Amino acid sequence: MLAQNEPTSVTTHMEKLKLSEMEKYFEREGWRAEGYNIFSALFCQPEKELLTDPKLFETLRKSFDVLGAKGIEQIDLMQDAVGATSETDLLIEYARLFVGPFKTVVPPYSSIFLGSRTVMSDDTMWVLDFYRKAGMEFNRDV
Numbered sequence: 402m403l404a405q406n407e408p409t410s411v412t413t414h415m416e417k418l419k420l421s422e423m424e425k426y427f428e429r430e431g432w433r434a435e436g437y438n439i440f441s442a443l444f445c446q447p448e449k450e451l452l453t454d455p456k457l458f459e460t461l462r463k464s465f466d467v468l469g470a471k472g473i474e475q476i477d478l479m480q481d482a483v484g485a486t487s488e489t490d491l492l493i494e495y496a497r498l499f500v501g502p503f504k505t506v507v508p509p510y511s512s513i514f515l516g517s518r519t520v521m522s523d524d525t526m527w528v529l530d531f532y533r534k535a536g537m538e539f540n541r542d543v
Contacts, residue, residue, distance in 0.1 A: 429467060436464035444499075444509060447491040452483050 439461050442451060451457060458480040465473045483491070498507045512522040532538070 432464040432467040435460055436468070436470075439464070447488065447495055449488050452488075452491070 439457060458476055461476050462473055464470075465476065486494075496502075499505060499509050508520075510520050512518075512520060512525045515524060517523070
């Protein structure tokens, strides 16, 4: 007879199953983070080294595939467009969208769209405080 707290093969199997599910979860979330990281980088000023790196679009495709996300064909179109556009033209389009010269078409600040339509809103301060309390800090080297 088994002791009351002694694991059974069923219990051990369930623990392995939970571990397997957790591993899958962490793998999926890792790929989700990779995708977000790439999109974040693509919203920065274009750099030739990044855009010509074949791993960029491969990683984005893998992220979409693992997550079961729609739009993998859009990644191919994006890669083709980047390959067919000069670095100068990409920089001009980036400036037109995110910088100006007169009116910024797409301000790169979420508070403009989600909050009070100002850059340093109460929402922004709340997020900064939340990150600080969680022990996170802004890395200016990135």
